[in-house]
Amino acid sequence: MWLFDKDLWSEIFHTLGKNAFRTFLTMLGVIFAMIILVLLLGSANGMSNGFDKVFAGTASNSLFVWGQSTSEPYKGFERGRRIRYKIEDAEILKRQIPEIEVLAPRIELGSHRDIVTVYRKGQTSGSAVYGDFPEIDNITKKSLVEGRFLNNNDIEHSKKVCVIGEETYKLLFEKGEDAIGEEIRINGVFFAVVGIYKPNNNINIDGENAVFIPFTTFQKAFNSGDRMGWMAIAVEPDTKVAIVERDIKKILKNKYDIHPDDERAIGSFDMSEIFNNISAFTNVLKGFSFFVGIFTLLAGVIAISNILLITVKERTKEIGVRRALGATPIIVKRQIVVEAIVLTAFAGLIGFALSVGILSILDSLWGSGEDFPFVDPMISIPQFGISFLLMVGLSVLIGLLPANKAVKVKPIEALREE
Amino acid sequence: MIEIKDLHKSYKMGSNSLHVLKGINFTAEAGELVAIMGSSGSGKSTLLNILGILDGADSGEYTLDGVPIEDLTETKAAQYRNKFLGFVFQSFNLINYKSALENVALPLYYQKVGRKERQEKALNYLDKVGLKEWASHLPSELSGGQKQRVAIARAMAAEPKVLLADEPTGALDSTTSYEVMALIQKINDEGNTILVVTHEEDIAHMCKRIVHLKDGVIVEDKKVKQVRAEQYV
DSSP, rough: GGGOOOHHHHHHHHHHTTTTTHHHHHHHHHHHHHHHHHHHHHHHHHHHHHHHHHHHOOSSSSHHHHBBBOOBBTTTBBBTTTOOOOOOOOOOOOHHHHTEEEEEEEEHHHHTTTTTEEETTTEEEEEEEEEEEEGGGTTOOEEEEEOOOOOOOHHTTTEEEEEEEEEHHHHHSSTOOOOHHHHHHHHTTTEEEEEEOOOOOOOOOSSSSEEEEEHHHHHHTOOOEEOOEEEEEEEEETTTHHHHHHHHHHHHHHHHOOOTTTTSEEEEEEHHHHHHHHHHHHHHHHHHHHHHHHHHHHHHHHHHHHHHHHHHHHTOOOOOHHHHTEEEEHHHHHHHHHHHHHHHHHHHHHHHHHHHHHHHHHHHTTTBBBSSSOOOOOHHHHHHHHHHHHHHHHHHHHHHHHHHHHHOHHHHHHHHOO | OOOEEEEEEEETTTEEEEEEEEEEEEOTTTTOOOEOOTTTSSSSHHHHHHHHTSSSOOOEEEEEEEEEOOOOOOOHHHHHHHEEEEEEEEETOOOOOHHHHHOOOHHHHTOOOHHHHHOOOOOOOHHHHGGGGTTTTOGGOHHHHHHHHHHHHHHHHOOOEEEESSSSSTSOHHHHHHHHHHHHHHHHHHEEEEEEEEOHHHHHTSSSSSEETTTEEEEEEEOOOOOOOOOOO
């Protein structure tokens, strides 16, 4: 196998080493190109990871549905009618739309986004108060600093417990005070704190100043009857959220006598759209990085081809001698192409090592993703593999240029005495 | 060994055509030592290039060791050169970053001879030209005469049918020239066919036959009494 031919390699290293400084300068192009490629790709990956972290804990395939006011008169109802869901709607929707995985009904104290005053020992906080089912935690995960989230036992026994946000805690408690088991008062009803959650950098639909109490407790304490304000819905992973959204609206419009074309009566928000937009954005970013990187690499490889053209010119006589001694065109070509590959691959590896080092530094400086989405910036093994193969492939193609020039040298012209 | 019939060769020089070889007929038997003489422009180098399969003729026949040399691809030509021919050049044309031994071993490399055998053979030929001790030296560390002897060892290493020497003494002083000629005579004594292109009378008379070229034709072809080079060394 010629690839393991000791003479081939000693010749290649000899010719490359003969003008080591020039060889090094030539390699710089590829080294920088590789650095640019890896840094761009790594940063794009870091950003993509960062966004993933932001959205961690929020079910991507989910939507939220709430009631608004009608904008069309229908079946004898005037426009401007407020739509109020009933708790039975949750069962109806779950039964009729099998694609719904989780449906967590919610009720708010006051109207949408209202705040109520929460009291504790003379301290007050204006917080949003929600009646929830534990299932909501499967859709928008709360990271608890202390205690637990609501559970089924709370629902079953309509326990007077609550989970509060860190912001609420700060307003109602002294610094460092143990809140678990303490009672707070909402609209004259006392609730024992069982958990405190903190903001976790991610999408926070409910805000940090909020109090969560069991849905059933809410019904009893605030006399909400069978009303339901809001639904958080997770759909099966391979189902399009938009389709489920359409089905839900159809059922609800039918039930509440809403005009089929009324777009305003039912409010909804499709989480998956945001996810899709962001993943489209990071994909475009990755694609762009790859595109820029590969073309920079091409420029670097062309520089190598250029310098090999010069070496071929310098070695015209030597090539002529070799051919007179019986070197076939393919042997001459092979040597020059292998030189191109060796130069490119070596430079590429140096560039790769350097850029991985730079990425590690970036990672240790900003990689925690606290301030902006940037987590674990690194290129993946397949990305590296593809770039490396592309680079070597390019070097073969581009190495053929000087190789063909070398073969075109006629032995007699090379050997002509000056 | 070599048979040439009615060989023509012309070069295009812009719109003009320069007729260099105008019908050469030439035969050399195995074991001959032939000097090809002629002033510059006589066509002797062109003839040598064609004989060396470095260039093709426009018309005519060329048979080398019974093999017709015509319409060769570059690969085939390289293989024939490697198998049939050994070259010695005026300016030695050693590869300057390779040691004497590696230079001699190069044709064997192209014959795909194994590394060990190659080195043994090469060392053997270096010994024959009296440079065994210089095997690991680079050409830059050798004198002109030594370089040419390495070049001769290299030409012989592939055990060619014909040795072609283009002004082998052209770059050497007379003493060194005679040393090189003594070596060429010794190789010829062993039965090798050698063609020497030269314009020096004394060198030519160290061969066994002199062919005179003038304006692209052979004007004289005579056997001579060989002057042995050893006596001058």
